[in-house]
Amino acid sequence: MLLGYQNKLKPNKKQTLKVLSWIDMLRANYNYNLADREVTYQERFVQGEYCNLRNKGTACPLTCSVSSNSATSDTGDIYKVKKKTREIKLKTAEEIQITNLPILKKTRPWYKEIDSTVLQQNVKRLQVAYNNFFAGRSKYPKFKNKSNFKSFTFTSGIKVADKAIYLPKLGWVKYFNSRPIPEGFKVKSATVRLKADGLYVTLKIENKAVPPFPTIAVEDAKTVVGLDMGITKLVHCSDGSQYDNPRHSTNKRTRKLLKVRQRRLARKKKGSKNRKKAGKLIGRLHQKITNKREAFQWQLANKLTRKADAVVVEDLNISGMKKRCKPKEDVSNKGRFLTNGQSRKRGLNRSISDASWYSLTQKIEYLAAKQGKVFRRVNPRHTSQKCPECGHVDKANRNKEKFLCGNCGYLAHADLNAARNIKQRGIDEYSFPVACKVKIRMVPEDFREPEQLCLFKMPISETTEVRRRAARKGRRRVPGNPAKQLSLFEDISDI
Template structure:
């Protein structure tokens, strides 16, 4: 921040840019270097082509289908969502996309209370047989969710939600292949190549918009269930997308097959499903409706037998689950959703018992 006055003297054209925009860019740079010193990668240089967003912190006004931006003046825009009465504009961010510029406005109304995430140990609930309800408060009902690729979500009540595969279906892959080929046939640096690349970008944006709209619909479907809590997998998606380790022959030093070519298709399907974004949407809507989201370690959830508890990789064959010990059979992903639900229930019981022990100790003193 303190270097901005010197930068403005060295570059007079900085006077044409709003001061809050410059301040936000300096904050971005500071955040990037903090991430670097904490081991999150070196900051990437932003040039004219990839610096596509900036933020105003004050001075933004909106009237109907017009918006005022400092140093730019009044501009017309498509008012897709009008600002409710009583709210004030706090900031506005402009982003350049393949089909034009978009503006997102942050608004505030201090009279409206914030959404508060309900703690797991404060949820009122009844308890099953054999457990004293006076000693503990538990979640009355939990919906277990197992995220997948063949089906996007498997529920513990045996319902399933389809996965449209927006970017990995046959039609989308063929269209992308044709349009990418057209880019490669154009001369590098030519206007026709930029036009062809812009078409590919618009196609990717169309896929992203479809996926986002579908995920909001799925998240609403999950959260609107009549349950007190939603159990989700605590997934490390970035770790799942990591490349396979390199294998070499000890004698010759030649590279051996490590399964990366097969994993490439799986990685593409995982990215298309976008589980992390879906989980964020579910958490957001759950807080608004006062429900609890419990993240459970999904380790061996689809390989553990629900009848005898035997865990073995050979228990699962695709979507089929047949226990090698007792012969119990079920849909593998639905069984995993039930296991996640049961693990979440055990978590509720354990937390409730810990609270009871703590309260009892205080009373004894």
């Protein structure tokens, strides 16, 4: 079984400075390696039609892709011999860059300060980024700056004691032993990470004797729960229960606090110490928000997974939901643009980021695996527009919180209805045995009011609208005494 434990470190001043300088150096090395790969990849095409001069392979993006062998070898040795078969093979870019490390240490002696496994892991980190790119999981690797490069990893020589952790070349570093390592587990790696309030260490621990968490087969799942994610309420379950959205970063108080702190930062002189301090305060606030959200999500995920043997959630395309509004060009006046609602959309995008549904579903997935339960994602298409009774799909079925089928007149709470549809979709797609059919009990009395209320807005009579407009006008400041509005510099003798 493989586990990850995170603890906060209590380094002394010397160790802190060392870690900070290491991070800087490793970032430079990462960026150098990335640039090296890009340049070598481009140079392949300059070499003429040969991709490889030795075996005269032709140059084309298929034969020499960025992933395999695109790095400058400082030793000139780009071949390796397989021990068993004695076969000669090209080294991969990762292998070439790892063999370059001793040369790097010779030309830049200050890199000797860094533990060698840390440097190797740094090269491997770039390889992971490339692998993710080629597998279609992420975008092309980017150059790192101070804000997105904050960690490094040890893979050997780590010792863990009661009050301190030994990290090679850093020595014994004190730490808060908030969760002792269970017996029989061995430390595989240690990742030191810089956060807003200090350094943290994540220990990867493994015990091969302990089997991984048991899972149940889909056929054994007796109860199924469907979850619909939202913003006004964070989660709606197919059993009728719902959970509030705490809005950790978009509530009024936090928004205001953040605004004040960001304004203070903006007013400080660039490059000054006070600006740094103000930036730190903002970082702390962001971390506090994240911590709160994480804690909340773990607790909620635990509650949700305990509901049933199988959990079905919607597979949302969140980055698509957060896209900017398309610009609207003014047809009559070319070159000018009309308002496209982006400023309104920004607030919604913030709320979507704040809700962070994906990280919640990840936690549910993790806990489901831990508790031996089934977890599935389904396509959310039409789940909020479909009638569960007759299958009628129509956009008009839903009006805000109310769902009223235009075909059969079925009435329900819209989000609970969506959760029920998600559950049904999970049952259909993954053939869960439908042992229990949960009935929705959420149809409050006031939903049964006059029919047209559900579909259309209450018509506002013209007179009330006129009266409202007049009231709004009245509140506006009317120009008062013109003499008062004159500026100090004007001559008032004429009046």
